[in-house]
């Protein structure tokens with residue numbers, strides 16, 4: 001700092017020694033004080049660093065220990081000669097792959113001789129020494145638009161070093177074909193360039209992959225398939241068994257794949273490890289005995305973690321309990337069937353919870369008290385009774401049913417269990433229902449029966465079973481977090497925006513379409529959406545955390561044009577994008593109606609080209625301008641200010657035909673083509689992964705064909721090029 005000027009921040013720092021001294025002491029004293037201040041600052045920084053390190057290390061230790069607790073084996077028996085070291089790694093976004101990994105480990109421990117399976121999250125891959133594992137089994141899901149889950153990203157990056165790029169970016173169909181063929185050639189991996197962690201891997205290190213996904217998505221099981229190819233590259237060999245590709249939660253297919261793995265391992269010669277120590281076990285044992293925060297984990301497991309991130313890294317198991325700061329309805333319900341969508345804002349207080357535009361918020365919901373009460377009555381249970389959870393923890397029945405169990409999405413094997421408890425009349429009914437079902441009780445008939453029912457309905461149908469809650473626990477799924485695209489820009493982004501007059505409070509907003517429907521003559525409610533829209537009050541608390549979405553990011557330069565396509569709640573991340581680029585919407589003074597107040601005369605609004613200076617283009621669609629035009633006032637205000645080019649498609653506002661965003665895209669085909677090809681625009685799509693995303697994709701290809709004069713293949717290659725340059729990004733979900 002020149003001229004001894006005080007550090008800029010001391011003016012605003014509430015307890016700054018400097019700020020206090022400056023107004024009260026002479027020049028000499030000032031200088032001495034500055035020295036004291038500098039010393040105090042250095043000491044504080046050191047203390048903070050050491051506190052962060054403690055937090056970082058103890059968090060790492062706890063998680064590693066938690067992860068390894070899934071090991072069904074007694075380690076002490078498994079170090080002898082002939083024991084196979086099997087590591088089951090999982091990469092998960094929503095927890096299903098972890099469940100599958102656990103089942104794999106349990107089965108292998110039970111059915112394969114000389115096998116010591118352990119389970120570990122991919123998030124902790126850097127404690128691994130992959131070359132010292134006899135077998136690595138990987139269970140990995142796919143998220144976003146065909147990418148690996150967040151917790152597997154670092155592993156993906158580390159394994160990708162030195163591997164030819166085409167292998168990593170291989171299209172799904174080719175990858176699927178390869179996955180089916182255990183003999184196809186291994187992709188090339190340059191061992192000199194490889195990450196040191198994987199350098200020692202060879203064909204001695206066997207591997208197998210099970211990819212969890214959903215056929216509704218364009219890139220089916222791509223996350224697992226990418227890892228399969230990376231393992232092929234590093235070991236220069238093929239998987240032990242064909243890669244499993246699992247659609248949704250198909251446990252029969254999972255069991256069949258595990259069976260094939262058991263057979264393959266039975267046939268494999270038992271290899272003895274050169275060393276008897278299990279390095280992973282040693283790490284955990286060391287953790288057990290370490291009372292201080294020494295970095296005992298081999299290879300400094302958490303060296304890559306960014307301490308700043310760790311300090312504010314709330315997760316689904318350690319969420320931030322946020323207060324609801326604001327909630328408002330974004331739609332008007334005029335008749336039965338109209339959509340209900342709410343805007344909800346969480347106060348982030350001093351949490352330090354950090355997010356970026358494009359990220360999603362994970363919400364841990366609570367079940368509706370009516371369902372819980374009905375179930376307590378059905379089970380003749382007292383809410384204060386206690387119950388033992390799967391992890392051994394005891395809690396009240398009320399708490400377990402409210403926060404921990406999914407009471408709506410039921411597993412088919414629940415019916416198989418109930419069948420063992422009912423009287424003969426009800427057993428005959430169940431036999432009929434289960435006729436033709438697989439060993440897990442799954443069939444089309446069973447799924448459609450369960451689809452219409454919640455747990456209380458099933459228990460009422462088979463009341464003679466006389467069940468206790470404890471009986472049901474193994475058959476109930478855990479209540480999972482729900483994810484919503486964040487519809488606000490973080491304060492940090494807004495602070496940098498020229499348009500912000502004052503600092504805004506740290507908040508996080510979500511846009512939630514409320515799910516209400518009827519089955520069997522009863523009103524049903526979506527768990528999380530009605531929790532957020534109806535049950536939690538302003539000021540009430542909600543556990544939240546952030547789910548990163550690295551594949552949905554604004555270009556670094558604010559001058560790069562963006563084309564945003566987001567019908568319905570798909571507009572959520574684009575509201576955040578607009579806030580980041582333009583500042584909060586320049587709303588008109590209070591008193592204007594939210595709906596249609598600024599719309600153009602013919603109902604569909606579009607800015608006149610004379611006023612457009614913006615490189616922000618938004619295609620929004622909904623049913624009716626007057627009912628579900630989300631954030632109409634804000635979007636139209638941006639448009640009026642010249643910051644946004646807005647194109648709307650109100651599908652049901654014209655009697656003769658329905659108009660969707662893809663139709664509007666085609667109407668603006670030439671201008672879009674110029675913006676993409678000449679302007680180097682980035683294109684974003686958010687919303688329904690099924691019909692909307694596919695139709696928009698086709699519309700874009702048609703535009704490339706027509707205005708770029710390309711063939712179908714040429715247009716597809718052009719699109720692939722955009723994707724590779726991250727200029728075509730999608731945040732889509734299957735409804």
Ligand SMILES: Cc1cc2nc3c(=O)[nH]c(=O)nc-3n(C[C@H](O)[C@H](O)[C@H](O)COP(=O)(O)O)c2cc1C
Pocket residue numbers: 091092093094095096097098140141142143144145146147149212213214215217218219220221222248249732733734
């Ligand atoms: C937002 C979202 C995006 C998804 N994207 C894909 C995808 O691109 N391809 C796919 O096969 N499955 C996709 N899925 C389905 C998941 O992979 C599937 O539900 C899996 O069982 C989840 O496992 P996990 O809980 O371990 O993450 C997606 C699911 C969600 C919620």
